[in-house]
Amino acid sequence: MVDAAQIATAERLAERSRRFGPPLLSVDHISLSFGGVKALRDISFDIRQHEIRAIIGPNGAGKTSMLNVINGFYHPQEGTITYKGRERRAMRPHQAAKQGIARTFQNVALFKGMSTLDNIMTGRLLKMRNVRAPETGIVGLDPLLRFGANAIDFALQALYWGPNQKEEARHRAFCEEIIDFLEIQAIRRTPVGKLPYGLQKRVELARALAMEPELLLLDEPMAGMNVEEKEDMCRFVLDVNDEFGTTIALIEHDMGVVMDISDRVVVLDYGRKLADGTPDEVRSDQAVIDAYLGVAH
Amino acid sequence: MLYREAGQFKTSYASDQALFPIRQDQVVVLLFLTFAVFVVPFIANQYILNTILVYFLVLALAAIGLNILTGYCGQLSLGSGGFMACGAFAAYKLTTGFPDMHIVVVFLLAGGITALVGVFFGIPSLRIKGFYLAVATLAAQFFLLWLFNRVPWFTNYSSSGTISAPPRALWGDQWYITGPQASPVTKYVFLVVFVGVLALVAKNLVRSRLGRSWMAIRDMDIAAEIIGIRPMVAKLSAFAVSSFFIGISGALWAFIYSGAVEALAFEVTRSFQVLFMIIIGGLGSILGSFLGALFIVILPIVLNNVLTAIDPSIDVGIIKHVEFMIFGALIVLFLIVEPHGLARLWQLAKEKLRLWPFPY
Amino acid sequence: MAANGSRTLAPRLALWVLLPLGIVAGLGLLLQWMTSQGIGFFDWYFYFEVLITGLLLGVQYSLVALGFVLIFKASGVFNFAQGSMVLFAALTFVGLLENGVHILLALPATLLVMWILAVLVERVVLRRLVNQEQIILFMATIGIFYLLEGGGQLIWGSQVRELNIGLPSGRIELFGGAILVQKFELVTAAIAGILVAVLAIFFNKTRIGRALRAVADDHQAALSVGIPLTSIWVIVWTVAGIVALVAGVTWGTSLGVQPTLALIALKALPVLILGGFTSIPGAIVGGLIIGAGEQVGEVFFGSLVGGAIQDWFAYMLAMVFLLFRPQGLFGERIIERV
Numbered sequence: 002m003v004d005a006a007q008i009a010t011a012e013r014l015a016e017r018s019r020r021f022g023p024p025l026l027s028v029d030h031i032s033l034s035f036g037g038v039k040a041l042r043d044i045s046f047d048i049r050q051h052e053i054r055a056i057i058g059p060n061g062a063g064k065t066s067m068l069n070v071i072n073g074f075y076h077p078q079e080g081t082i083t084y085k086g087r088e089r090r091a092m093r094p095h096q097a098a099k100q101g102i103a104r105t106f107q108n109v110a111l112f113k114g115m116s117t118l119d120n121i122m123t124g125r126l127l128k129m130r131n132v133r134a135p136e137t138g139i140v141g142l143d144p145l146l147r148f149g150a151n152a153i154d155f156a157l158q159a160l161y162w163g164p165n166q167k168e169e170a171r172h173r174a175f176c177e178e179i180i181d182f183l184e185i186q187a188i189r190r191t192p193v194g195k196l197p198y199g200l201q202k203r204v205e206l207a208r209a210l211a212m213e214p215e216l217l218l219l220d221e222p223m224a225g226m227n228v229e230e231k232e233d234m235c236r237f238v239l240d241v242n243d244e245f246g247t248t249i250a251l252i253e254h255d256m257g258v259v260m261d262i263s264d265r266v267v268v269l270d271y272g273r274k275l276a277d278g279t280p281d282e283v284r285s286d287q288a289v290i291d292a293y294l295g296v297a298h
Numbered sequence: 299m300l301y302r303e304a305g306q307f308k309t310s311y312a313s314d315q316a317l318f319p320i321r322q323d324q325v326v327v328l329l330f331l332t333f334a335v336f337v338v339p340f341i342a343n344q345y346i347l348n349t350i351l352v353y354f355l356v357l358a359l360a361a362i363g364l365n366i367l368t369g370y371c372g373q374l375s376l377g378s379g380g381f382m383a384c385g386a387f388a389a390y391k392l393t394t395g396f397p398d399m400h401i402v403v404v405f406l407l408a409g410g411i412t413a414l415v416g417v418f419f420g421i422p423s424l425r426i427k428g429f430y431l432a433v434a435t436l437a438a439q440f441f442l443l444w445l446f447n448r449v450p451w452f453t454n455y456s457s458s459g460t461i462s463a464p465p466r467a468l469w470g471d472q473w474y475i476t477g478p479q480a481s482p483v484t485k486y487v488f489l490v491v492f493v494g495v496l497a498l499v500a501k502n503l504v505r506s507r508l509g510r511s512w513m514a515i516r517d518m519d520i521a522a523e524i525i526g527i528r529p530m531v532a533k534l535s536a537f538a539v540s541s542f543f544i545g546i547s548g549a550l551w552a553f554i555y556s557g558a559v560e561a562l563a564f565e566v567t568r569s570f571q572v573l574f575m576i577i578i579g580g581l582g583s584i585l586g587s588f589l590g591a592l593f594i595v596i597l598p599i600v601l602n603n604v605l606t607a608i609d610p611s612i613d614v615g616i617i618k619h620v621e622f623m624i625f626g627a628l629i630v631l632f633l634i635v636e637p638h639g640l641a642r643l644w645q646l647a648k649e650k651l652r653l654w655p656f657p658y
Numbered sequence: 659m660a661a662n663g664s665r666t667l668a669p670r671l672a673l674w675v676l677l678p679l680g681i682v683a684g685l686g687l688l689l690q691w692m693t694s695q696g697i698g699f700f701d702w703y704f705y706f707e708v709l710i711t712g713l714l715l716g717v718q719y720s721l722v723a724l725g726f727v728l729i730f731k732a733s734g735v736f737n738f739a740q741g742s743m744v745l746f747a748a749l750t751f752v753g754l755l756e757n758g759v760h761i762l763l764a765l766p767a768t769l770l771v772m773w774i775l776a777v778l779v780e781r782v783v784l785r786r787l788v789n790q791e792q793i794i795l796f797m798a799t800i801g802i803f804y805l806l807e808g809g810g811q812l813i814w815g816s817q818v819r820e821l822n823i824g825l826p827s828g829r830i831e832l833f834g835g836a837i838l839v840q841k842f843e844l845v846t847a848a849i850a851g852i853l854v855a856v857l858a859i860f861f862n863k864t865r866i867g868r869a870l871r872a873v874a875d876d877h878q879a880a881l882s883v884g885i886p887l888t889s890i891w892v893i894v895w896t897v898a899g900i901v902a903l904v905a906g907v908t909w910g911t912s913l914g915v916q917p918t919l920a921l922i923a924l925k926a927l928p929v930l931i932l933g934g935f936t937s938i939p940g941a942i943v944g945g946l947i948i949g950a951g952e953q954v955g956e957v958f959f960g961s962l963v964g965g966a967i968q969d970w971f972a973y974m975l976a977m978v979f980l981l982f983r984p985q986g987l988f989g990e991r992i993i994e995r996v
Binding site: 436437440443570573574615621622623624626629633634 | 736783786787793794796797798800801803804805806811816931935967969973976977980985986
């Protein structure tokens with residue numbers, strides 16, 4: 002029996018899938034182990050551009066490890082990651098950041114000693130430059146130019162007034178837009194260590210957005226939130242995907258959220274991939290039901 | 299009531315991010331600086347100028363340097379003494395080798411050399427953290443001191459192992475700041491301006507991109523990487539900038555405060571002294587560096603006077619021991635009561651001032 | 659992962675025995691070659707004498723390092739004041755002896771003083787800094803360092819004192835007089851060895867030992883399972899005080915009881931780096947390596963570069979080590995999770 006809700010979902014998905022691009026990221030046969038513990042076994046899936054991909058599974062399934070591999074924190078023993086057409090096994094987290102991958106963490110990795118605004122401004126770090134070195138392509142000259150540019154950049158920062166101040170103000174404006182978007186104006190100057198958990202998660206999302214990422218990895222963004230907060234967060238995630246076209250991969254335990262907002266779902270269990278498809282396909286997959294979802298009763 | 303910000307609107311981000319956004323702060327700071335530069339030289343006597351104010355300014359610079367490394371970037375360092383020695387001896391070699399080089403240039407170059415040394419000894423920080431790093435910086439401290447003690451080239455083969463600052467003036471033959479012709483007033487005014495400018499540079503660095511990357515490394519260096527911060531660049535730049543300031547401080551110590559110095563003056567106890575200054579003053583605060591330095595300079599004098607007032611025949615050794623004890627007790631007290639130091643207490647005082655005369 | 663340890667035990671033991679022997683032999687050969695090139699001097703018997711002296715000296719370093727390890731292992735605090743505790747214990751002991759107190763009374767009296775000290779430290783300082791960051795606790799111990807340094811000298815004075823409690827002096831001759839070893843150092847090594855064995859058993863096999871390790875991991879978690887934090891800390895600091903006393907007696911006998919004893923602690927730091935901050939056997943092995951390395955370095959290499967390199971040689975040795983193994987030989991690998 003196909004009901005109205007399912008038809009609506011199918012229509013929505015069909016409409017959205019017209020917007021999807023080619024795979025932005027694909028992981029192929031990734032295996033990761035720590036000593037004797039196999040965290041990921043032969044995982045392969047892809048994430049298309051502009052889609053919202055959910056990664057679900059019971060605790061210990063390897064979801065966070067998967068994100069860590071994509072991010073560059075863990076280097077898999079086998080398998081490759083293809084991001085924006087380039088294939089690689091391992092990269093450092095800051096390289097991932099440069100490539101446009103941003104991330105939030107389960108345990109909120111904010112800089113507790115700094116205020117909300119400062120935290121978000123750190124997200125702008127890669128975009129902020131007083132002086133950019135021209136790329137000439139001449140071997141040997143480019144590093145020198147870059148060094149010179151860095152030196153001038155440093156001097157301008159030491160001076161502060163002038164070009165540096167303008168840069169700061171420009172990026173402050175950008176961060177303020179994000180602050181407006183996520184409705185966290187009131188806590189701008191509060192040291193994040195003092196904020197409640199839900200707000201910290203929002204600040205972390207703001208920081209990730211400040212990086213203007215192409216791929217946003219969210220690790221349990223709704224954990225510890227009540228229904229209202231979850232609705233807000235869902236709205237933000239959908240808005241980010243709508244307005245900026247950001248591809249989103251999120252780990253989430255709340256099935257309602259997953260079914261509602263994600264376009265496709267990957268299910269992991271004990272490091273293996275159980276299922277991969279649209280929310281409806283996954284929901285009715287027997288293996289997934291046995292391992293994770295259970296039956297309604 | 300006096301300190302209310304009501305009515306002061308900022309209409310641009312630039313003005314919101316200014317150093318002293320509140321009008322009252324601007325006025326006070328301006329008055330204070332005018333007082334320091336134009337009034338103090340005339341009302342303070344030689345003793346106060348030489349022993350307290352000059353000493354304070356030189357140490358404050360070292361405190362700023364260490365605060366950048368330990369307070370803002372979270373890399374615990376016990377090697378400040380060694381870096382101060384580096385700056386002092388570098389300045390000495392430079393000015394004796396190039397007597398016509400202007401003394402300020404000598405100071406800045408000495409700082410630069412110390413910055414390079416600092417980067418070298420900061421390399422371990424890429425692999426090791428916390429206390430292990432502190433011990434590694436001790437290696438730098440001991441090695442550098444041994445180097446300046448044992449290798450005679452640094453002291454220009456002097457038999458006593460001390461270096462004496464040759465007389466240098468700021469402009470031709472006027473305004474000597476080193477050597478016997480230097481008057482305390484000239485020294486003081488020069489230092490206020492020089493240290494003031496350097497402190498401003500430090501403050502600017504700390505509130506711009508570089509400073510934020512330092513603080514990110516301090517707070518959570520793993521998370522800092524995902525923002526795109528390269529830990530190597532951030533840590534080594536912190537070592538470089540910090541050593542720059544500390545090196546200049548050492549050069550100023552040797553040339554302006556002390557006149558003649560041997561490597562012993564920069565022993566490991568000096569490193570601890572600088573560390574205390576930033577603990578008591580407040581980690582991660584430029585103002586705190588000044589407050590901490592002031593505290594460390596004033597305390598022994600106050601103690602001395604109090605103890606000799608109580609018992610004029612008291613033994614010098616006993617004064618020292620009591621000083622140690624009070625020192626230790628104060629550190630513990632500060633850490634229990636206000637781990638963020640005098641700077642935080644100052645902030646709290648300003649908060650209270652906003653409401654004064656109302657209690658809440 | 660530890661389950662297959664027994665299968666690799668034999669090869670690992672072989673590594674641990676052969677590697678040091680190999681290094682010692684290799685170093686000796688290097689020095690011999692250098693002498694043949696006209697640099698310095700070398701004699702195998704002398705080399706071994708220096709080595710043995712170094713090893714025994716290293717045991718004394720280990721004693722001080724042990725106090726650090728204990729407190730760090732059990733309360734997560736890097737106790738900078740350990741050096742001043744050594745000095746304070748030694749001063750109290752010597753002071754009592756000088757005032758005519760019999761040694762059999764002075765010893766327990768000093769132990770009592772160290773216990774009182776532990777109680778005071780716990781009550782006044784540690785209790786109020788529960789669950790603060792490590793660096794704050796570390797700095798608090800620096801404060802305690804100054805308190806003890808000043809206080810000890812205020813009470814007992816700062817002149818150098820001789821400490822003679824009848825530890826054997828004189829030398830033993832090995833290989834028909836070619837190698838001379840100080841009896842005193844052998845006795846010290848034996849004392850330290852017994853102390854280490856006792857402490858290792860204490861930590862790993864007793865209930866209190868387990869509680870201590872829990873506290874080191876997480877103060878609040880330990881509290882929440884009912885471990886009496888305050889008593890644990892008193893116990894730990896008292897034990898560290900006992901270790902400090904033993905170290906103070908041995909160092910005081912060889913150097914005389916003087917204020918610079920407090921700075922011996924700085925020598926123990928490279929030991930801690932080598933051995934790892936949390937390992938008791940590490941403190942011993944680290945001490946042996948540092949002691950031997952320092953002596954050999956000073957005697958054979960030091961003369962080439964102007965002498966007195968023992969100031970920093972130990973630190974450099976430890977640092978080089980650190981670059982290859984940031985947690986020390988036996989230390990726990992710091993795993994950071996995101």
